[in-house]
Amino acid sequence: MAVDHTSTLPVAPTLDEALAGLDALDDVGRPAHDRLSRRLWRSAWPKLVALGVILLVWQVAVWAHWKPYILQSPTTVARQLWELVGSSLFWQACWVTAQQAIIGYLLVLLVGGVVGTAVARVPVLRAGVGALITGMQTMPSVLWYPLAIMLFGLSSTAIIMMMILGAAPAVANGFIGGIDQVPPGFLRVGRMLGARGLSLERHVVLPAAFPTVLGGMKQGWAFAWHALMAGEFLVLVNPLSLGGRTVNAVTQGEWAVVVAMMIIIVFIGIVVDVAFSQVDRGVRRRYGLIDQSAS
């Protein structure tokens, strides 16, 4: 039996309407986030418990009169810490160290980034330098100090050299690993879109590698910070830096100050680490590397 389709079918929507409808069905929206206070609390309480346990063990050791002339009670150290934070000398020391850290770290990123990119993209360099970078990464940076001091004297230049030698290999390895993981399809698309040579690196390779590169940058920061602290202890350029201040406290037997300084240095390490993690999360979310419903 013949059926007249044209008269029985409903009027077909236009292409615009149909696509808009489909897009609306696909757009499930973003899951609502928990309130900030709630999220902060959820990440904070395990840390607070851990801190409490450490303080308890410490206090018990003090009560037990273990090394009584050296080990100060948590309350004494806390008082010392409070005094320290209230002094302008302390903030000056922070500033001196921060300057050194920032300049050194930027140079680390520059050297590590250029070397890493070159090694990853130029086969001859990879064969020649690749193994050397890994070798340098396994070498404790303290071992470079005699050489650095001989070359640059007891100066901040020596410390910066240490930071670069100690940390740039980690950054370079981050770049190499990241660039190696760039999907070949992206390179193909980039070339099709007209990216060649440096513009391919700038617009395709480096952005594609960035999530892994960021891991190398984070590791590089840890090594740079180690080298900086070791340098401030050993090279002793500026008694007003955080490391220099700690060395002073050691020579004068101010053990509470020593412990307070250690706490501050650990605290700085944690703050920077949290900052890196936040950036890392942000990048992963933007790249679509995090399951949206789980974030």
Added chain:
Amino acid sequence: MSILTANPPPTAVVRSAPSVTLAGVSKRHGDAESGVVALQDVSLDVGPGEFVCLVGASGCGKTTLLNLIAGLDRPSVGTVTVPVPDGTARGTTTAMLFQDSALFPWLTVAANVELPLRLRGVPKAERRAVATDLLERVHLGGFGAKRPHELSGGMRQRAALARALAQDADLLLMDEPFGALDAITRDLLHDELEALWMERRFTVLFVTHNVREAARLGDRIVLLTSRPGRVAATFPVDLTRPRRIDSPEIAHLAATVTDQLRSEVGRHGR
């Protein structure tokens, strides 16, 4: 002919005739003894503004073929001729669309569409205007600020189409672009692509293993054999546009092509 929407030139831009010619093209991967012959003696002419669909089973060397035409690879034997910019034309003349849209995840959708313009130094304001227009054209007007992963597969493919159009290319190579989409979305994207093509008349080489899709879209269907890839047959599609994939004419043509495709595939089992 320019396919860029924004600021169309007052007089038509004269370009070299956009046509693809493959003459006796063979491609062998690897060395002479153990290598695999992907393509053997393929000759093909694609006229300016023509929509040609290449159909073949696995191993017909269709990706190799597109890579050769795109200039990403070179033939072992034979010549590949593609449109060359005539000096006044800016940028690339060949655009490619892949099965996974391959939008860059570090860029917003709009920035992805802008990228080819940025790469050839188009000023910011102009490329923004072009991207906005093109996204409107593929019905993604409100999605420019989103990230690719926030879009559905069909929307990503439309964004990739907008990006390919931003290249202002004479030749669009499509490598199974709708293969991963659901049937409803795919049908709508056929309509979308056909409308765009009728509007702008760029040359299309469309690879698929969906025979109906080929009959729905192409002016001509070229059937490729597998291992090695050779041209087995050519079917003209003399059907008026716009077409519908569920029309009896397309079903009939698809049946004819499918029969021959199966006899080609069957040869490998014997």
